[in-house]
Amino acid sequence: MSFTTSPYLLKDTSVSQVMTQVCIALIPGIVAYVWLIGPAILAQLVIATLAALLAEAVMLRIQRKPLAIFLSDGSAIVTAWLIALTFPPLAPWWLVFTGTVFAIVIAKHLYGGLGQNPFNPAMVAFAVCIVSFPALMSQWPSVGLQMPLVEQINIILGLAPRVDALSGATPLDALKTALKLGDGSVDVAHLLANQDVFGNFAGRGWEWVAGGYLIGGLYLWERKLITWHVPTAFLASMTLIGGALWLYSPTQFANPLFHLLSGGAMIGAFFIATDPVSGCTTPRGKLIFGAGAGLLAYIIRVFGGYPDGVAFAVLLMNLCVPVIDLLTQPAIFGMKDKS
Amino acid sequence: MITREEIKTIADNGIWKQNTSIVQILGLCPLLAVTTNAVNGIMLSLATIIVMAMSGVAIASLRNLIPHEIRIPVFILIVAALVTVVDLLFNANLHELYLVLGIFIPLIVTNCIVLARVEAFAAKNPPVQATLDGVFMGIGMLWTLAVLGAMRELLGSGTILGGIDMVFPSLQPIQVLPESYPGFLLALLPPGAFILLGCMIAWKNWMSAKAAERAQRRPPEPVSTAGCH
Numbered sequence: 001m002s003f004t005t006s007p008y009l010l011k012d013t014s015v016s017q018v019m020t021q022v023c024i025a026l027i028p029g030i031v032a033y034v035w036l037i038g039p040a041i042l043a044q045l046v047i048a049t050l051a052a053l054l055a056e057a058v059m060l061r062i063q064r065k066p067l068a069i070f071l072s073d074g075s076a077i078v079t080a081w082l083i084a085l086t087f088p089p090l091a092p093w094w095l096v097f098t099g100t101v102f103a104i105v106i107a108k109h110l111y112g113g114l115g116q117n118p119f120n121p122a123m124v125a126f127a128v129c130i131v132s133f134p135a136l137m138s139q140w141p142s143v144g145l146q147m148p149l150v151e152q153i154n155i156i157l158g159l160a161p162r163v164d165a166l167s168g169a170t171p172l173d174a175l176k177t178a179l180k181l182g183d184g185s186v187d188v189a190h191l192l193a194n195q196d197v198f199g200n201f202a203g204r205g206w207e208w209v210a211g212g213y214l215i216g217g218l219y220l221w222e223r224k225l226i227t228w229h230v231p232t233a234f235l236a237s238m239t240l241i242g243g244a245l246w247l248y249s250p251t252q253f254a255n256p257l258f259h260l261l262s263g264g265a266m267i268g269a270f271f272i273a274t275d276p277v278s279g280c281t282t283p284r285g286k287l288i289f290g291a292g293a294g295l296l297a298y299i300i301r302v303f304g305g306y307p308d309g310v311a312f313a314v315l316l317m318n319l320c321v322p323v324i325d326l327l328t329q330p331a332i333f334g335m336k337d338k339s
Numbered sequence: 340m341i342t343r344e345e346i347k348t349i350a351d352n353g354i355w356k357q358n359t360s361i362v363q364i365l366g367l368c369p370l371l372a373v374t375t376n377a378v379n380g381i382m383l384s385l386a387t388i389i390v391m392a393m394s395g396v397a398i399a400s401l402r403n404l405i406p407h408e409i410r411i412p413v414f415i416l417i418v419a420a421l422v423t424v425v426d427l428l429f430n431a432n433l434h435e436l437y438l439v440l441g442i443f444i445p446l447i448v449t450n451c452i453v454l455a456r457v458e459a460f461a462a463k464n465p466p467v468q469a470t471l472d473g474v475f476m477g478i479g480m481l482w483t484l485a486v487l488g489a490m491r492e493l494l495g496s497g498t499i500l501g502g503i504d505m506v507f508p509s510l511q512p513i514q515v516l517p518e519s520y521p522g523f524l525l526a527l528l529p530p531g532a533f534i535l536l537g538c539m540i541a542w543k544n545w546m547s548a549k550a551a552e553r554a555q556r557r558p559p560e561p562v563s564t565a566g567c568h
Contacts, residue, residue, distance in 0.1 A: 106534065132524040
């Protein structure tokens with residue numbers, strides 16, 4: 001029998017180990033995406049990864065930091081994957097490239113690099129691109145797109161013309177547009193049952209992708225890489241406001257489950273709002289951060305002009321993080337809580 | 340009157356060392372609003388230069404008559420009168436551009452660059468120096484706004500000299516990037532102006548740091564004979 005002294009730490013968790021786990025956790029969502037939406041997303045993942053590594057290497061070289069350590073920590077790859085997964089799968093290559101380079105160079109390195117960025121880089125990329133290129137960012141493949149992979153990749157690389165098959169909308173957009181055109185005469189239940197773009201709970205195909213992210217998120221929680229606070233608060237506040245409005249007028253508002261499984265809600269709750277750098281650090285702060293992001297995401301996607309609100313919601317809550325952290329300091333162990 | 344050395348100092352301060360936009364960071368409101376292309380930035384800077392030169396000479400001449408306690412209202416009155424003149428000039432001669440620049444010409448009155456130079460320089464120096472200071476501060480603003488406007492325009496719409504036809508009707512904007520360039524809209528929006536201005540400030544600080552490093556390495560030069568070169 002051997003004795004050692006404290007601390008009884010099993011091992012250090014390095015940045016690269018955390019990032020590898022996050023990438024593994026994204027795999028169920030990516031598999032569902034490839035299976036149900038199309039394999040073109042794999043090309044986007046490759047483009048985003050290469051762009052992120054290139055931008056990271058250039059910025060490290062300028063700052064004369066060691067390339068190998070920082071390039072292999074995987075943080076740039078996680079950012080790149082989140083960008084690829086939130087952009088339209090058939091977006092031209094330069095759109096994903098521009099977004100990724102902007103995220104790494106401006107949102108990450110100009111603020112001081114890994115661990116210093118006040119805003120989530122992936123969501124900065126999304127916001128920049130949807131503000132700058134609104135048309136391209138709203139072209140999603142139409143439901144059941146039958147197109148060989150080579151042709152899809154040609155479209156991404158700009159070698160083939162962008163055809164009508166790409167003019168689909170996201171389920172959220174389709175619902176919003178139909179409600180606006182109907183001007184009060186259509187009801188949500190009827191739309192959800194009859195339009196091709198909707199599946200059993202939310203968007204056809206997309207609902208299972210969201211389910212994949214949920215599984216990945218639970219894996220992250222099980223491995224203690226994220227705590228329960230942010231995702232629970234995010235999904236709960238979205239359910240509460242969605243549920244309240246749905247009960248108030250079931251013909252005008254979709255049920256909360258539709259919203260939880262649409263757009264970026266699941267990936268946002270588990271992978272984006274839980275970013276340890278740009279999010280809150282105190283437990284109560286995490287609850288406020290998650291709840292605020294969920295509430296804002298719902299308000300922006302339902303009442304705003306953009307197809308989804310997760311990116312803007314997360315960025316707005318990133319702005320509030322310093323204040324929230326300041327006001328939610330827990331009492332020091334053994335001391336009485338001053339407030 | 341004025342020595343060569345003084346002119347050099349005033350010019351150096353205005354154009355580089357105390358540049359209004361990238362060192363003093365003054366007048367950000369017109370900077371964000373009008374630099375969507377280089378021509379707008381240059382024309383607003385020209386209007387500001389005229390106002391600053393005239394207010395410099397007016398206030399420096401009257402500096403011993405203006406009671407110290409109420410100097411700010413008096414400065415503002417003089418500047419406002421001069422801005423009205425420039426405003427009417429633009430309205431009469433460059434009407435289309437006047438419509439584009441809109442409220443930002445009357446707002447030169449409240450531009451902190453003008454009041455800052457009047458208070459910090461014209462109120463304490465003779466008219467010739469004050470006029471030169473106004474002109475060179477304005478030139479400092481002009482080149483920064485021109486560079487910022489050109490960068491925003493190139494990134495945002497792929498052209499240069501957009502809006503030149505409003506000043507010289509015979510000239511046309513030049514399409515630099517191919518027609519299919521989608522246009523990076525963010526550059527034309529206020530965040531783009533902030534990001535690019537931040538890059539320019541970083542570049543200025545980097546240049547100054549390099550210059551300071553060079554100056555430190557070199558032994559101090561003997562005092563030059565003023566006015567002989």
